[in-house]
Each structure stands twice: as C-alpha cells, then as structure tokens.
Amino acid sequence: MPWxxxxxxxxxGVALACxxxxxxxxxxxxxxxxxxxxxxxxxxTEVANQTDDIPxxxxxxxxxxxxxxxxxxxPGLIEHGTGIGDIWGGWTSNGSVVWSGFEAFVTxxxxxxxxxLGPGSNARCxxxxxxxxxAQGAGFGDIALAGPNVSDRNEPTVLGSWxxxxxxxxxxxxPNARNQSDCGGPALSIPGVISTFLSLWxxxxxxxxxxxxxxxxxxVETVYNYWFPANFGTWQVDNLSAPGxxxxxxxxxxxxxx
Numbered sequence: 001m002p003w004x005x006x007x008x009x010x011x012x013g014v015a016l017a018c019x020x021x022x023x024x025x026x027x028x029x030x031x032x033x034x035x036x037x038x039x040x041x042x043x044x045t046e047v048a049n050q051t052d053d054i055p056x057x058x059x060x061x062x063x064x065x066x067x068x069x070x071x072x073x074x075p076g077l078i079e080h081g082t083g084i085g086d087i088w089g090g091w092t093s094n095g096s097v098v099w100s101g102f103e104a105f106v107t108x109x110x111x112x113x114x115x116x117l118g119p120g121s122n123a124r125c126x127x128x129x130x131x132x133x134x135a136q137g138a139g140f141g142d143i144a145l146a147g148p149n150v151s152d153r154n155e156p157t158v159l160g161s162w163x164x165x166x167x168x169x170x171x172x173x174x175p176n177a178r179n180q181s182d183c184g185g186p187a188l189s190i191p192g193v194i195s196t197f198l199s200l201w202x203x204x205x206x207x208x209x210x211x212x213x214x215x216x217x218x219x220v221e222t223v224y225n226y227w228f229p230a231n232f233g234t235w236q237v238d239n240l241s242a243p244g245x246x247x248x249x250x251x252x253x254x255x256x257x258x
Contacts, residue, residue: 037117041125044110048204050165054133055101056198056217057088057141058170059224062180063095063150063254064232071100071222090141095148095254097155097170100141105134106165108204108213131202131215152238152251167201167212172238172251180226181234183257188228195240196221197247216247224249233257 061067068091092098109130146155155171182188198217203210228235233256240248 038120039122042114048108057100065228066093072220097146102139103136151253169246175236177237177239187230190226193224199246
C-alpha cells in the first residue's frame with residue numbers, strides 16, 4: 001500500500017508539473033509576455049538588393065498657393081546607413097508636387113518567427129520580409145514630380161527614372177479633414193502640420209516571383225506649412241497621416257469660388 005500510494009503521489013506530481021509547464025508554454029505562445037520563452041522575429045537570408053532613391057519629403061502645393069516643409073531624421077543616420085544630413089527643407093507652389101530624398105542601398109531579408117528561451121515580450125513577424133536602408137551619400141531636394149494641377153488625385157506613385165523600384169501613395173484619395181476655403185475672404189495660412197512617418201513600398205523579384213513590400217522611412221517628423229490665396233476657392237483635404245494612411249502631409253482637390 002505505501003508503495004502504491006507513493007506511485008499515486010508521484011503520478012499526481014508529474015501531472016501537476018505538466019499542467020504548469022503547459023500553462024507557461026501556452027502563455028508564451030498566446031500572450032503578450034513569456035516568462036520562460038517568447039516569440040521573436042529573426043532575420044534570415046538576403047533575398048534582394050538594389051540601389052534606389054528614397055524620398056523623405058513629398059510636397060503637394062494647393063492649387064494657387066504654396067507649401068514649404070522641414071524634415072528631421074535621426075541625428076546623423078538613416079536606418080542602418082550613415083552620411084546623411086538630418087534636416088531637409090523643401091518648397092513648391094501652384095498645385096505642383098516635388099520630392100526630396102537620398103540615394104540608398106536597399107536590402108531585403110527573409111524573416112521568420114523563432115522561440116527564444118528566457119523572459120520577454122512576444123514579437124511575431126508582421127511580414128515575411130524585412131527591408132534595410134543604407135544611405136549612400138548626401139541628400140538632395142525639390143525635384144519635380146508633377147506640374148501644376150487642380151487635383152492631386154492622379155499623382156504619380158513612383159519617382160520615374162530616379163527610382164522605379166520604390167513606390168508611394170501621396171495623391172488625393174478622399175477628403176478626411178476640414179475643407180480649406182477663402183471665398184470672399186482673406187488669404188489663409190496653415191502652419192505646423194506635423195507628420196511622423198512616411199510609408200514606401202519596394203518591389204523586387206525572388207525565386208521567380210515579384211513581391212512588393214511596405215516599409216517606413218525612419219523620420220523624427222516633418223512640419224508642413226500651407227498658404228492659400230485670398231478669395232480664390234475651396235480645397236478638399238486628404239490628410240495622408242490620418243490613421244491608416246501612408247503618412248506625409250496633405251493632398252488637395254480644388255474647386256473655384258462660385
């Protein structure tokens with residue numbers, strides 16, 4: 001009997017230990033924090049590399065008016081590269097669109113979820129790829145992307161001959177902010193419109209398939225300032241940095257005063 005009772009106690013102890021272990025493992029895999037192990041997104045092999053121009057500013061001027069902006073990046077560096085100044089300034093007017101940026105070596109790596117022993121927060125991969133940017137030289141700016149136009153709706157989504165592998169969404173899609181109208185009134189000045197991110201997409205080929213992967217330019221912030229001429233019209237505004245947007249300043253669709 002004593003040996004039978006001991007065996008029962010041992011079996012119960014093993015069962016309890018297994019239950020605790022399963023509970024800890026379950027917490028690791030489904031919770032936000034793992035006490036003994038946690039998920040991490042690990043970088044794998046390089047799958048593509050190319051040199052492209054990377055925009056940090058995409059400026060839409062309201063038709064008839066103007067925009068100027070300053071962009072601040074991380075001090076002295078862009079992502080994993082160095083050699084870039086940390087401030088860009090740009091300006092354009094009358095419905096035109098310009099961009100400023102820098103040349104970079106763009107590398108794409110595969111990534112995968114891995115379990116790491118030890119406590120930590122779970123951070124799963126949000127994409128099968130990771131994009132790294134290595135700056136290649138000093139920045140440049142105020143390069144024309146589109147001429148004067150009453151609407152940014154059909155704005156280009158690539159830089160043309162400067163970087164066709166990099167795309168963006170900087171045009172007018174739909175109004176999501178208050179209209180700016182000065183019909184019958186004085187000129188309007190809207191300073192200090194702030195954006196803290198800019199989303200881009202890189203297109204590359206890997207194992208016979210073409211992929212387009214999003215990434216963000218690592219910016220501190222861009223401050224946009226807009227001016228609208230007196231008694232000139234109404235501008236619908238698409239705030240590109242609204243939640244779910246691609247980042248950046250405002251895009252416009254203009255109509256004249258009645």
